[in-house]
Amino acid sequence: MKRYDVTEMIIEKKIAKKLKWSQIAEVVGQSKEWTTAALLGQMTLTAEQAAKVGALFELPEEAVNLLQVVPYKGSLPTAVPTDPLIYRFYELISVYGTTFKELIHEEFGDGIMSAIDFKMDLQREPNPMGDRVSITMSGKFLPYKTY
Amino acid sequence: MKRYDVTEMIIEKKIAKKLKWSQIAEVVGQSKEWTTAALLGQMTLTAEQAAKVGALFELPEEAVNLLQVVPYKGSLPTAVPTDPLIYRFYELISVYGTTFKELIHEEFGDGIMSAIDFKMDLQREPNPMGDRVSITMSGKFLPYKTY
Amino acid sequence: MKRYDVTEMIIEKKIAKKLKWSQIAEVVGQSKEWTTAALLGQMTLTAEQAAKVGALFELPEEAVNLLQVVPYKGSLPTAVPTDPLIYRFYELISVYGTTFKELIHEEFGDGIMSAIDFKMDLQREPNPMGDRVSITMSGKFLPYKTY
Amino acid sequence: MKRYDVTEMIIEKKIAKKLKWSQIAEVVGQSKEWTTAALLGQMTLTAEQAAKVGALFELPEEAVNLLQVVPYKGSLPTAVPTDPLIYRFYELISVYGTTFKELIHEEFGDGIMSAIDFKMDLQREPNPMGDRVSITMSGKFLPYKTY
Amino acid sequence: MKRYDVTEMIIEKKIAKKLKWSQIAEVVGQSKEWTTAALLGQMTLTAEQAAKVGALFELPEEAVNLLQVVPYKGSLPTAVPTDPLIYRFYELISVYGTTFKELIHEEFGDGIMSAIDFKMDLQREPNPMGDRVSITMSGKFLPYKTY
Amino acid sequence: MKRYDVTEMIIEKKIAKKLKWSQIAEVVGQSKEWTTAALLGQMTLTAEQAAKVGALFELPEEAVNLLQVVPYKGSLPTAVPTDPLIYRFYELISVYGTTFKELIHEEFGDGIMSAIDFKMDLQREPNPMGDRVSITMSGKFLPYKTY
Amino acid sequence: MKRYDVTEMIIEKKIAKKLKWSQIAEVVGQSKEWTTAALLGQMTLTAEQAAKVGALFELPEEAVNLLQVVPYKGSLPTAVPTDPLIYRFYELISVYGTTFKELIHEEFGDGIMSAIDFKMDLQREPNPMGDRVSITMSGKFLPYKTY
Amino acid sequence: MKRYDVTEMIIEKKIAKKLKWSQIAEVVGQSKEWTTAALLGQMTLTAEQAAKVGALFELPEEAVNLLQVVPYKGSLPTAVPTDPLIYRFYELISVYGTTFKELIHEEFGDGIMSAIDFKMDLQREPNPMGDRVSITMSGKFLPYKTY
Amino acid sequence: MKRYDVTEMIIEKKIAKKLKWSQIAEVVGQSKEWTTAALLGQMTLTAEQAAKVGALFELPEEAVNLLQVVPYKGSLPTAVPTDPLIYRFYELISVYGTTFKELIHEEFGDGIMSAIDFKMDLQREPNPMGDRVSITMSGKFLPYKTY
Amino acid sequence: MKRYDVTEMIIEKKIAKKLKWSQIAEVVGQSKEWTTAALLGQMTLTAEQAAKVGALFELPEEAVNLLQVVPYKGSLPTAVPTDPLIYRFYELISVYGTTFKELIHEEFGDGIMSAIDFKMDLQREPNPMGDRVSITMSGKFLPYKTY
Incomplete structure (x- = not known):
C-alpha cells in the first residue's frame, strides 16, 4: 500500500458518504484548505489527526500509518496541467x-x-x-x- | 520592432531613471499589478495610457503604437520556470x-x-x-x- | 473505481448494445455534443442525468455517484494528439x-x-x-x- | 529574406497604417479569414494577390516573390500555446x-x-x-x- | 476489453499458429499492407471482415465487435521511435x-x-x-x- | 559562414531566378530528389557538382567549399513536424x-x-x-x- | 505474454540459478555480448537457440516462441538514461x-x-x-x- | 567572443586551408581523437597547445586565451541527435x-x-x-x- | 519480483515496525546515508549485508538475492523533481x-x-x-x- | 543591455586580465562562492559591491546599474545539464x-x-x-x- 492508495480510499469513501471537505476539516481540526491538501496526499498528519481521519473513513491501520509519513509531493499528472x-x-x-x-x-x-x-x-x-x-x-x- | 523590444526599452529606461512600478502605475492611472503586467508585455494599453507611457520612457512612435496592439501573451522562457x-x-x-x-x-x-x-x-x-x-x-x- | 473506469464501462456497453450517441443524448435530454463529452468523462452530470445513464448502461451505484463528481478534465493521452x-x-x-x-x-x-x-x-x-x-x-x- | 521577415514587414506596416484585416481582405479579394492566415505566413498567394499586397504595404520585390512560395506552415512558438x-x-x-x-x-x-x-x-x-x-x-x- | 487487448490476442495467436500476414490477408480479402495495419489496431473492419478474423483467431464476440469500432490511431510508444x-x-x-x-x-x-x-x-x-x-x-x- | 547560410543563399537565388528543382538537377547531373536534398543542406557534393552549383547561383568560394563538407543532417525545426x-x-x-x-x-x-x-x-x-x-x-x- | 515478460522470467531465473552471462553465452553458442543483448529482449533467436535458452531457464513454450519473433527494440526507459x-x-x-x-x-x-x-x-x-x-x-x- | 565562436573560426579556416584533423593533431602533438574533440570546443588546451593552434589558424589573442578556459561541454543541439x-x-x-x-x-x-x-x-x-x-x-x- | 518491489517491501515494513534509518544503518554496519540509498534501491549490498536486511525486514529469499544485484539507478519519477x-x-x-x-x-x-x-x-x-x-x-x- | 550581457563582459575581462574568482571575491568583500554566483548573473549586488565590480572590470554605468537589479535566475541552458x-x-x-x-x-x-x-x-x-x-x-x- 502507498500513500496514493490511501488518497484513493479517502476519495471513494468521501463520495459514498457524501461528505464535504469543510465537514472533514472540522473533524481534523484544521482549515479546509490544509485538510484538503493533506487528504489529497500532499501533507503529513499527526498521529491524532490520522486517527480521526482513519475513524471517519474506516481506513485500515496501514493507511493510518501512511498518513503520518511525509509524502512525495506533487499532485498533477503532467507538467502543464490539462484540467x-x-x-x-x-x-x-x-x-x-x-x-x-x-x-x-x-x-x-x-x-x-x-x-x-x-x-x-x-x-x-x-x-x-x-x-x-x-x-x-x-x-x-x-x-x-x-x- | 516588436512588443518584446518595447518591453526591453521600458526596462532599460526604468533602471536608468530609477523609477518604481508603483510610481509608473500612478502615471498610467491603474493599479501597480496591472501596470507592471502591461509594461512587461502582457496587456493592451489604450491610446491615452500608451501616450503617457511613451512620454515617461521617451519611446518612439512605433513603440507607442505597439503598446496598443494585443500582445502574444506568456512571459516565461520555459514551461517549468527556473527562477x-x-x-x-x-x-x-x-x-x-x-x-x-x-x-x-x-x-x-x-x-x-x-x-x-x-x-x-x-x-x-x-x-x-x-x-x-x-x-x-x-x-x-x-x-x-x-x- | 475512478471516473476513467466509468467511461470504460459505458463504452463497452455502448458497443455491446449498439447504441448511438444521438440515441443516448435523447435519453439524457441534452445535445449529442454535450452528452458525448460528458460520458467520455469530461463533464459533470446532475443526479437525474446520472440516474438515467446508470439505468441505460446498467451501472453500479458507485459509478452513478462518480458521474456526479467533477472530473479531472483532458481526454487525450499526449500533448500532440496522434490520432x-x-x-x-x-x-x-x-x-x-x-x-x-x-x-x-x-x-x-x-x-x-x-x-x-x-x-x-x-x-x-x-x-x-x-x-x-x-x-x-x-x-x-x-x-x-x-x- | 525569409517568409517570416515578410510577415514582420506586413504587421509593422499594418499597425502604422492602422489597417484592419477586413479592409486588407477586400484588397486581396478573399475572405478575411483566408487573408489573415495568408499574410501571417500560412498560405500561398497568386502573383496577382501578391502584387496587390505588395502595393498596399510597399513591399520590396523579393518580398512579393516570397509571398508566392509555399511556406513552412505552423504559426505558434510552442507545442502547447501560452497565449x-x-x-x-x-x-x-x-x-x-x-x-x-x-x-x-x-x-x-x-x-x-x-x-x-x-x-x-x-x-x-x-x-x-x-x-x-x-x-x-x-x-x-x-x-x-x-x- | 479494449482494442489494444484485441491486438494482443491476435498477435499471441498468430505466433502460436505460425501464420503469416500474407496468409491472414487472403482470409480477410484485402492487401497484406492494409490487413496488417488493421489487425495492429489502426483500421476499422467491416462486420464481415471482423467475423473472418474472429473465426481465424478464435476471438470472443466482444473482440469481434471492437474490431468494427474506429480505433484511436497511433501505433508507437514514443514520439521519436526507438526501434x-x-x-x-x-x-x-x-x-x-x-x-x-x-x-x-x-x-x-x-x-x-x-x-x-x-x-x-x-x-x-x-x-x-x-x-x-x-x-x-x-x-x-x-x-x-x-x- | 555555415552550410545553413549556403542553403539560404541558394533558396533566395532560386526564387529570384525562378528556377525549378528539376532544372537545377539537370545542371548538377543527378536526380531531382537527390539534388533537392543536397541543396537543402542534407548531402555532400563533389568538387565538380559544387562548382556547377556555385556557377548557377553565383555563390562565393567559401560557399562552394562548404557544399563539399559533410553537413550535420536533419532538416526540420521540431521533433514532430508542424508543416x-x-x-x-x-x-x-x-x-x-x-x-x-x-x-x-x-x-x-x-x-x-x-x-x-x-x-x-x-x-x-x-x-x-x-x-x-x-x-x-x-x-x-x-x-x-x-x- | 510479451517479449518483455520473457526477459523478466530469464532475469529472475538467472539470479536464482546464479548463472553468469558468459556461461549462458556458451550454452547459446554465441558471444557474451550478443547473447546478453538477445536475452535482454533486443535480438531474435533461431529456433535452436531459443530451445537451448528455454531448456536452461525452464521457459514455457509460448516464451520459447516469442524469443524467435523480432522484438520492438530499445532497452531504456527514458531518452536520456538515468543510470x-x-x-x-x-x-x-x-x-x-x-x-x-x-x-x-x-x-x-x-x-x-x-x-x-x-x-x-x-x-x-x-x-x-x-x-x-x-x-x-x-x-x-x-x-x-x-x- | 565565446568558445563557440572560436570553434566556428577554426572550422572555417580548416575548410579554407584544406587541413585534415590528423595533420592538425600532429601540430598539436596529441592524438587525432583528442585534438578533434578539443578544437570542436570540448577540451581545454595548455598555453603551448593553444599557441600552436592560434598560429596554425591565425586566431586573435582572445581566441587563444579562450582555448585555455574549461568549456561548457556538450556538442549536440538536441537530446536525441538528428544526424x-x-x-x-x-x-x-x-x-x-x-x-x-x-x-x-x-x-x-x-x-x-x-x-x-x-x-x-x-x-x-x-x-x-x-x-x-x-x-x-x-x-x-x-x-x-x-x- | 524486481528491485523496485523489494524497496516497496522494505518501506512498508519500516513504517509498520517504526524503525529509523539510523537504526537500520547500525544493523547494516554502514553510514545512514549509504544505507538509506541502498535500501531505496540505488546501491548493491554484499551477501552479508543483504542477509542482515532480509532478517530485519523478514524478506523472502528472492528479495535477499535481488539486493545483491546491481540496480538500474535513478530514484525520481520525473526529470525535474516535483517534491x-x-x-x-x-x-x-x-x-x-x-x-x-x-x-x-x-x-x-x-x-x-x-x-x-x-x-x-x-x-x-x-x-x-x-x-x-x-x-x-x-x-x-x-x-x-x-x- | 541585459544582465546576460553584463555576465559576458565580466567573463571576457576576467580571462583577459587573468583574474581568479578568489581574487575577485576579495575585492567584492564576500566569499568566493557567493561572488562567483553573483557575477555569473544569479545574485543581486549592493550599490557598493556593484561599483567595485564595475571598477575592476571597467564596466559601463548601465552594466553597474544592472548588477543591482534582481536577475531572472537559472544558469543552465537545458533542464538536464550536458556539461x-x-x-x-x-x-x-x-x-x-x-x-x-x-x-x-x-x-x-x-x-x-x-x-x-x-x-x-x-x-x-x-x-x-x-x-x-x-x-x-x-x-x-x-x-x-x-x-
Missing part, C-alpha cells in the same frame, strides 16, 4: 509570473515568497455580476543572504 | 492544484475561476516573525453549462 | 491560431473566447463534391479588464 | 477531442475532417448576456479506404 | 522532409499528399548487391483552396 | 510504423531497410478522381548478424 | 559525437558506421593504476550514394 | 545500453566506466565485404564504495 | 551549477568531482535562528587527460 | 534525492532545506589517493505548518 480549472492558475503564472517577481522584489528586495511557511484561504465573494472566487495567499518573505 | 521566486508559484499549483479544484467545485460546482475577469493585489504583511507577502486574487466563477 | 482525426484539429490551431487571435481581437479587443460558456453543434453538410463536416462553435467573449 | 486566447482552442481539443472523434465517426464512419479542403467563418454573435464569438468550420470528410 | 527499423523511416523524414515538400509543391502547388486516401505496397526487390526493400506509396494530392 | 505536408509523412509512420516492421521482418527476417543505401523517386500519378503523388522508395535490406 | 553507468556512454556521445562524425567522414567520406552490421567486444584491461574497461566496436561503413 | 552518423551511436546505447551494464557489472561489480579517465582510438578496418569503422574505447573502472 | 524538498537541490544546481564549475576548475583544472568515489554526511546544525541542515559532500577529483 | 561536471551534481540528486528526503524528514519532520537562506563552502581536500572536492552546504530547515 481547465487548474490550468487557469498555470496561465496566471505564465502571464503574471514576471509581474509577481517585479513587485515582490520592489517591495522586499531579492528573495522569494515561501511556499512552505505559507497559508491560504479560499472564499466565495458575492457579486451581482456573478460571484467570484477569492483566494488570499500569505507566505513569509525569505531574503537571499550574502556570505 | 526561484516564480517557481514557488508553480510549486503551489503542483502541490495545491487539486486542492484548488476540490474546494472551488465544492463551493461553486463545475466550472473555473476566470483568469481574464481577474484582478489581484499584492501587499507587504508586517509580521514580527518576518514580514510576509500577501496576495489576494479575485476571479469571476464561470460555470460549465449544459446544452 | 489523425483529432490531429487535424490540432493542425488547425497550429496553422490558424494566430488568425483566430487577430480576427477576434480586431472585432472584440483584448480578451478570449470562453471555452467554458461554450457550446457547439456538429452536422453533416451534404455536398456533391463529397459531404462535409460542419462544426459551429459559440463561446462568450470575455474581455480583459484593467484595475 | 490565453489561442490556448482556449487547444483546451477545446483536449476536452472535446474524443467527442469530435466519436460524433464524426458515428455520422461518417472511419476517416477525418480535412484541414486542407477547409474553410471557416468567424462572426460576432450579439447576445444580451454578452456578445459571443461564433466560428463555423467546414471541412470535407475524407474516408479511409481499404485496398 | 531501429521504424527509426529509419523517421530519419528519412528528418533528412528528406523538406525535399518531399519542395518537390510536391513544385509539381502540384500548395497542398498535401493525403495520408487517408492512401495506399502502399511493400515488395522484395532482388539485387545481386543484396536484396532491397521497395515501398511504393500513393496518396491523393489535396490542394489548399482560397475562400 | 501539414511533412506531418502527413510523420503520421504515416505513426499509423503504419508497426506495419512496416511486421511486413519487412516477415519477408526478410530481423534487420532494417537502409536509409543510407537508399534512393527514391517522386512522380505525379494522373487519376480521374484527382491526381496522386506516387513515391517509390528503395533501400537495401541490412540483416542483424549474430557474433 | 550512471549507461549515462556515461550517453555523455561520450554528447561530448565526442561531433568528433566521431568528423573523423569518420575524414577517413571514409559521407556515410555512417552501421549499427546493424555491427559487433562488439568488452574486456577487462588490467592496469596498475586501476583496471580499465575496454570496448571494441566494429561496424561496416555505409556510404551515402548519389542517384 | 544519422551520430544517431547510430545513440541507437547503440538504446539497444545495447543494458548489455553494457550487465557485462561490466558481471566483470567488475557495481561501478562505472569513466568517461573522464578515458581514451579512444578510431581506425579503418579493411574488409573485403566493405571496410569497417573500428573504435576502441578504454575507460578506467570506478567502483562504488560503501561508507 | 519541494528534492526540488530545492535541483534549484541549487540550476542557480549554482556554473559556480560549482568555475570554482572546481579554478582549483583543480579541467575534470569533474566523482559521483561514484563519493561520500556524504548529513547533520542537524543547531542554530538559535532556526536549526539548519548541513550536508558535506566529498568526491574525488578526476582530471581529464590528454592522449 | 559532465555539472551533470554529476544532477546525478547525485537522481540517485540520492530520495535519500536526502528520507534523512531530512527523519531528523526534522516535514519541511525543506532552504535554498535561499543557504550558504556553501567549496574546498580542496588533500588525499594521497587523489585530492578530493569537499562541498559543505548549510541551509535553514523550514517546516511545513498546519493552519
Whole structure:
C-alpha cells in the first residue's frame, strides 16, 4: 500500500458518504484548505489527526500509518496541467509570473515568497455580476543572504 | 520592432531613471499589478495610457503604437520556470492544484475561476516573525453549462 | 473505481448494445455534443442525468455517484494528439491560431473566447463534391479588464 | 529574406497604417479569414494577390516573390500555446477531442475532417448576456479506404 | 476489453499458429499492407471482415465487435521511435522532409499528399548487391483552396 | 559562414531566378530528389557538382567549399513536424510504423531497410478522381548478424 | 505474454540459478555480448537457440516462441538514461559525437558506421593504476550514394 | 567572443586551408581523437597547445586565451541527435545500453566506466565485404564504495 | 519480483515496525546515508549485508538475492523533481551549477568531482535562528587527460 | 543591455586580465562562492559591491546599474545539464534525492532545506589517493505548518 492508495480510499469513501471537505476539516481540526491538501496526499498528519481521519473513513491501520509519513509531493499528472480549472492558475503564472517577481522584489528586495511557511484561504465573494472566487495567499518573505 | 523590444526599452529606461512600478502605475492611472503586467508585455494599453507611457520612457512612435496592439501573451522562457521566486508559484499549483479544484467545485460546482475577469493585489504583511507577502486574487466563477 | 473506469464501462456497453450517441443524448435530454463529452468523462452530470445513464448502461451505484463528481478534465493521452482525426484539429490551431487571435481581437479587443460558456453543434453538410463536416462553435467573449 | 521577415514587414506596416484585416481582405479579394492566415505566413498567394499586397504595404520585390512560395506552415512558438486566447482552442481539443472523434465517426464512419479542403467563418454573435464569438468550420470528410 | 487487448490476442495467436500476414490477408480479402495495419489496431473492419478474423483467431464476440469500432490511431510508444527499423523511416523524414515538400509543391502547388486516401505496397526487390526493400506509396494530392 | 547560410543563399537565388528543382538537377547531373536534398543542406557534393552549383547561383568560394563538407543532417525545426505536408509523412509512420516492421521482418527476417543505401523517386500519378503523388522508395535490406 | 515478460522470467531465473552471462553465452553458442543483448529482449533467436535458452531457464513454450519473433527494440526507459553507468556512454556521445562524425567522414567520406552490421567486444584491461574497461566496436561503413 | 565562436573560426579556416584533423593533431602533438574533440570546443588546451593552434589558424589573442578556459561541454543541439552518423551511436546505447551494464557489472561489480579517465582510438578496418569503422574505447573502472 | 518491489517491501515494513534509518544503518554496519540509498534501491549490498536486511525486514529469499544485484539507478519519477524538498537541490544546481564549475576548475583544472568515489554526511546544525541542515559532500577529483 | 550581457563582459575581462574568482571575491568583500554566483548573473549586488565590480572590470554605468537589479535566475541552458561536471551534481540528486528526503524528514519532520537562506563552502581536500572536492552546504530547515 502507498500513500496514493490511501488518497484513493479517502476519495471513494468521501463520495459514498457524501461528505464535504469543510465537514472533514472540522473533524481534523484544521482549515479546509490544509485538510484538503493533506487528504489529497500532499501533507503529513499527526498521529491524532490520522486517527480521526482513519475513524471517519474506516481506513485500515496501514493507511493510518501512511498518513503520518511525509509524502512525495506533487499532485498533477503532467507538467502543464490539462484540467481547465487548474490550468487557469498555470496561465496566471505564465502571464503574471514576471509581474509577481517585479513587485515582490520592489517591495522586499531579492528573495522569494515561501511556499512552505505559507497559508491560504479560499472564499466565495458575492457579486451581482456573478460571484467570484477569492483566494488570499500569505507566505513569509525569505531574503537571499550574502556570505 | 516588436512588443518584446518595447518591453526591453521600458526596462532599460526604468533602471536608468530609477523609477518604481508603483510610481509608473500612478502615471498610467491603474493599479501597480496591472501596470507592471502591461509594461512587461502582457496587456493592451489604450491610446491615452500608451501616450503617457511613451512620454515617461521617451519611446518612439512605433513603440507607442505597439503598446496598443494585443500582445502574444506568456512571459516565461520555459514551461517549468527556473527562477526561484516564480517557481514557488508553480510549486503551489503542483502541490495545491487539486486542492484548488476540490474546494472551488465544492463551493461553486463545475466550472473555473476566470483568469481574464481577474484582478489581484499584492501587499507587504508586517509580521514580527518576518514580514510576509500577501496576495489576494479575485476571479469571476464561470460555470460549465449544459446544452 | 475512478471516473476513467466509468467511461470504460459505458463504452463497452455502448458497443455491446449498439447504441448511438444521438440515441443516448435523447435519453439524457441534452445535445449529442454535450452528452458525448460528458460520458467520455469530461463533464459533470446532475443526479437525474446520472440516474438515467446508470439505468441505460446498467451501472453500479458507485459509478452513478462518480458521474456526479467533477472530473479531472483532458481526454487525450499526449500533448500532440496522434490520432489523425483529432490531429487535424490540432493542425488547425497550429496553422490558424494566430488568425483566430487577430480576427477576434480586431472585432472584440483584448480578451478570449470562453471555452467554458461554450457550446457547439456538429452536422453533416451534404455536398456533391463529397459531404462535409460542419462544426459551429459559440463561446462568450470575455474581455480583459484593467484595475 | 525569409517568409517570416515578410510577415514582420506586413504587421509593422499594418499597425502604422492602422489597417484592419477586413479592409486588407477586400484588397486581396478573399475572405478575411483566408487573408489573415495568408499574410501571417500560412498560405500561398497568386502573383496577382501578391502584387496587390505588395502595393498596399510597399513591399520590396523579393518580398512579393516570397509571398508566392509555399511556406513552412505552423504559426505558434510552442507545442502547447501560452497565449490565453489561442490556448482556449487547444483546451477545446483536449476536452472535446474524443467527442469530435466519436460524433464524426458515428455520422461518417472511419476517416477525418480535412484541414486542407477547409474553410471557416468567424462572426460576432450579439447576445444580451454578452456578445459571443461564433466560428463555423467546414471541412470535407475524407474516408479511409481499404485496398 | 479494449482494442489494444484485441491486438494482443491476435498477435499471441498468430505466433502460436505460425501464420503469416500474407496468409491472414487472403482470409480477410484485402492487401497484406492494409490487413496488417488493421489487425495492429489502426483500421476499422467491416462486420464481415471482423467475423473472418474472429473465426481465424478464435476471438470472443466482444473482440469481434471492437474490431468494427474506429480505433484511436497511433501505433508507437514514443514520439521519436526507438526501434531501429521504424527509426529509419523517421530519419528519412528528418533528412528528406523538406525535399518531399519542395518537390510536391513544385509539381502540384500548395497542398498535401493525403495520408487517408492512401495506399502502399511493400515488395522484395532482388539485387545481386543484396536484396532491397521497395515501398511504393500513393496518396491523393489535396490542394489548399482560397475562400 | 555555415552550410545553413549556403542553403539560404541558394533558396533566395532560386526564387529570384525562378528556377525549378528539376532544372537545377539537370545542371548538377543527378536526380531531382537527390539534388533537392543536397541543396537543402542534407548531402555532400563533389568538387565538380559544387562548382556547377556555385556557377548557377553565383555563390562565393567559401560557399562552394562548404557544399563539399559533410553537413550535420536533419532538416526540420521540431521533433514532430508542424508543416501539414511533412506531418502527413510523420503520421504515416505513426499509423503504419508497426506495419512496416511486421511486413519487412516477415519477408526478410530481423534487420532494417537502409536509409543510407537508399534512393527514391517522386512522380505525379494522373487519376480521374484527382491526381496522386506516387513515391517509390528503395533501400537495401541490412540483416542483424549474430557474433 | 510479451517479449518483455520473457526477459523478466530469464532475469529472475538467472539470479536464482546464479548463472553468469558468459556461461549462458556458451550454452547459446554465441558471444557474451550478443547473447546478453538477445536475452535482454533486443535480438531474435533461431529456433535452436531459443530451445537451448528455454531448456536452461525452464521457459514455457509460448516464451520459447516469442524469443524467435523480432522484438520492438530499445532497452531504456527514458531518452536520456538515468543510470550512471549507461549515462556515461550517453555523455561520450554528447561530448565526442561531433568528433566521431568528423573523423569518420575524414577517413571514409559521407556515410555512417552501421549499427546493424555491427559487433562488439568488452574486456577487462588490467592496469596498475586501476583496471580499465575496454570496448571494441566494429561496424561496416555505409556510404551515402548519389542517384 | 565565446568558445563557440572560436570553434566556428577554426572550422572555417580548416575548410579554407584544406587541413585534415590528423595533420592538425600532429601540430598539436596529441592524438587525432583528442585534438578533434578539443578544437570542436570540448577540451581545454595548455598555453603551448593553444599557441600552436592560434598560429596554425591565425586566431586573435582572445581566441587563444579562450582555448585555455574549461568549456561548457556538450556538442549536440538536441537530446536525441538528428544526424544519422551520430544517431547510430545513440541507437547503440538504446539497444545495447543494458548489455553494457550487465557485462561490466558481471566483470567488475557495481561501478562505472569513466568517461573522464578515458581514451579512444578510431581506425579503418579493411574488409573485403566493405571496410569497417573500428573504435576502441578504454575507460578506467570506478567502483562504488560503501561508507 | 524486481528491485523496485523489494524497496516497496522494505518501506512498508519500516513504517509498520517504526524503525529509523539510523537504526537500520547500525544493523547494516554502514553510514545512514549509504544505507538509506541502498535500501531505496540505488546501491548493491554484499551477501552479508543483504542477509542482515532480509532478517530485519523478514524478506523472502528472492528479495535477499535481488539486493545483491546491481540496480538500474535513478530514484525520481520525473526529470525535474516535483517534491519541494528534492526540488530545492535541483534549484541549487540550476542557480549554482556554473559556480560549482568555475570554482572546481579554478582549483583543480579541467575534470569533474566523482559521483561514484563519493561520500556524504548529513547533520542537524543547531542554530538559535532556526536549526539548519548541513550536508558535506566529498568526491574525488578526476582530471581529464590528454592522449 | 541585459544582465546576460553584463555576465559576458565580466567573463571576457576576467580571462583577459587573468583574474581568479578568489581574487575577485576579495575585492567584492564576500566569499568566493557567493561572488562567483553573483557575477555569473544569479545574485543581486549592493550599490557598493556593484561599483567595485564595475571598477575592476571597467564596466559601463548601465552594466553597474544592472548588477543591482534582481536577475531572472537559472544558469543552465537545458533542464538536464550536458556539461559532465555539472551533470554529476544532477546525478547525485537522481540517485540520492530520495535519500536526502528520507534523512531530512527523519531528523526534522516535514519541511525543506532552504535554498535561499543557504550558504556553501567549496574546498580542496588533500588525499594521497587523489585530492578530493569537499562541498559543505548549510541551509535553514523550514517546516511545513498546519493552519
